[in-house]
Amino acid sequence: MSTLLADASIRLEKALKYVSISEDAIARLKHPKTSLSVSIPVRMDDGSLRIFQGYRVRYDDTRGPGKGGVRYHPNVNIDEVQSLAFWMTFKCALLDLPFGGAKGGITLNPKELSKQELERLSRGYIDAIADFIGPDVDILAPDVYTNDMIMGWMMDQYNIIQRKICPAVVTGKPLTMGGSKGRDTATGTGAFYVIHSMLSKFAQKPENTTIAVQGFGNAGSVVAELLFKAGYKVVAVSDSMGGIYTEKGLDIPSLKRHKEENKDIKTLYCQDSLCDMVEYQSLSNAELLNLNVDVLIPAALENQITSINAANIQAKYIFEVANGPITSEADAILEQKGIYVFPDILVNAGGVTVSYFEWVQNRSGLYWRLTEVNERLKERMVTEAEKVWIIAREFDTSLRTAAYIHAIERLGEALDAKGTRDYYLNGITPKLIKR
Numbered sequence: 307m308s309t310l311l312a313d314a315s316i317r318l319e320k321a322l323k324y325v326s327i328s329e330d331a332i333a334r335l336k337h338p339k340t341s342l343s344v345s346i347p348v349r350m351d352d353g354s355l356r357i358f359q360g361y362r363v364r365y366d367d368t369r370g371p372g373k374g375g376v377r378y379h380p381n382v383n384i385d386e387v388q389s390l391a392f393w394m395t396f397k398c399a400l401l402d403l404p405f406g407g408a409k410g411g412i413t414l415n416p417k418e419l420s421k422q423e424l425e426r427l428s429r430g431y432i433d434a435i436a437d438f439i440g441p442d443v444d445i446l447a448p449d450v451y452t453n454d455m456i457m458g459w460m461m462d463q464y465n466i467i468q469r470k471i472c473p474a475v476v477t478g479k480p481l482t483m484g485g486s487k488g489r490d491t492a493t494g495t496g497a498f499y500v501i502h503s504m505l506s507k508f509a510q511k512p513e514n515t516t517i518a519v520q521g522f523g524n525a526g527s528v529v530a531e532l533l534f535k536a537g538y539k540v541v542a543v544s545d546s547m548g549g550i551y552t553e554k555g556l557d558i559p560s561l562k563r564h565k566e567e568n569k570d571i572k573t574l575y576c577q578d579s580l581c582d583m584v585e586y587q588s589l590s591n592a593e594l595l596n597l598n599v600d601v602l603i604p605a606a607l608e609n610q611i612t613s614i615n616a617a618n619i620q621a622k623y624i625f626e627v628a629n630g631p632i633t634s635e636a637d638a639i640l641e642q643k644g645i646y647v648f649p650d651i652l653v654n655a656g657g658v659t660v661s662y663f664e665w666v667q668n669r670s671g672l673y674w675r676l677t678e679v680n681e682r683l684k685e686r687m688v689t690e691a692e693k694v695w696i697i698a699r700e701f702d703t704s705l706r707t708a709a710y711i712h713a714i715e716r717l718g719e720a721l722d723a724k725g726t727r728d729y730y731l732n733g734i735t736p737k738l739i740k741r
């Protein structure tokens with residue numbers, strides 16, 4: 307069984323065949339630059355001491371400081387964090403953001419901790435990694451089961467250690483602490499811009515388009531709501547407890563409100579978890595993936611579509627809002643079936659793009675209106691999606707390979723421009739591999 311990072315690297319290998327890039331740059335792109343593993347002691351509310359395992363990986367920082375979220379989840383491990391940092395590297399290059407790729411995580415189920423325990427843990431994480439982060443070094447942000455409140459604690463802890471105010475060390479903060487308008491909805495909004503513009507290429511009209519969304523958190527619920535408002539028929543959504551389906555289309559704003567009140571999404575339509583089988587059906591996360599819909603949006607976790615279930619997918623288009631929801635083996639099966647897969651490093655890049663805007667605003671001290679943030683976001687997302695589309699047609703590759711080609715060209719150029727000390731010492735020039 308290959309690791310997640312090994313599987314992620316297969317995408318890099320595929321794209322390398324089409325790109326002029328030096329052997330040195332390729333060698334450097336295959337390994338994370340820094341992988342930090344820390345233990346975080348936390349005093350629990352009952353007086354006991356619990357040690358949590360945390361990570362921060364900086365995969366590459368050639369194009370700028372490391373950038374990436376922090377995940378709190380029971381399955382967090384070093385392989386997952388390295389893969390997520392790998393994806394961040396290519397995502398930032400694809401969107402032409404002046405950042406490298408990084409990611410962090412803590413292995414825990416945050417639902418089992420009190421708010422006070424969560425705050426002590428978040429501050430403890432910053433104590434453990436403070437020497438390895440900073441506005442010009444590596445910048446944090448939210449990811450699965452982390453949010454603006456946690457980002458606020460992290461920024462405050464970093465300020466305490468530095469004895470100065472450093473808002474640009476963390477993005478996705480509360481607005482009152484220097485957060486950007488629109489960061490809370492940026493991942494879903496960016497995904498909506500890509501989906502809407504790409505579906506128009508297939509003359510896919512919103513009112514005739516059925517959509518299923520797996521994952522109803524920060525990313526999934528926002529994209530589902532925007533698609534609903536644009537007239538698309540969102541027929542199924544799910545969260546970690548399972549999902550709900552109706553042929554006539556769900557009322558997404560009501561579902562969102564229901565979920566915000568900490569309720570199971572199924573209970574809006576079903577008194578218990580067993581639904582009235584005529585109009586609404588409850589379904590598992592696995593069943594949602596197999597629905598006969600036009601568009602499938604995985605917006606939860608990685609490895610959801612694998613060699614085991616890829617043959618059952620019926621959607622015509624998949625937009626990856628989650629990071630890494632499809633394995634490389636499944637990619638091949640979906641390609642054979644003629645399914646268009648729009649890759650994570652493009653589709654979910656709205657989050658980091660507005661994080662970049664937040665970092666810029668923190669450093670300039672001048673804050674933007676929401677319309678300004680969203681206009682700039684749309685312009686970047688649609689422009690880079692269009693470039694990916696053109697590259698895929700030019701080289702007759704999948705959209706994923708095209709996205710990697712586009713990102714690697716930018717990364718390779720930066721890696722070679724930087725050079726390495728041995729060139730200066732020996733006068734060697736890097737060998738280019740020509741396509």
Ligand SMILES: NC(=O)C1=CN([C@@H]2O[C@H](COP(=O)(O)OP(=O)(O)OC[C@H]3O[C@@H](n4cnc5c(N)ncnc54)[C@H](O)[C@@H]3O)[C@@H](O)[C@H]2O)C=CC1
Nearest residue numbers: 449450451493521522523524525545546606628629654657
């Ligand atoms: N938050 C952000 O800015 C960004 C998030 N992403 C990616 O989007 C995905 C979702 O992240 P967020 O929405 O931020 O997280 P979140 O913590 O806000 O929501 C996660 C959602 O997934 C659901 N979920 C958890 N396990 C599940 C399972 N096994 N099956 C189905 N649903 C499940 C949860 O119930 C929740 O609704 C992740 O892959 C993340 O890396 C990507 C780019 C940026």
Ligand SMILES: O=C(O)CCC(=O)C(=O)O
Nearest residue numbers: 374375447449657658661
């Ligand atoms: O906003 C950011 O800096 C990173 C968001 C993130 O973790 C991701 O795109 O996967």
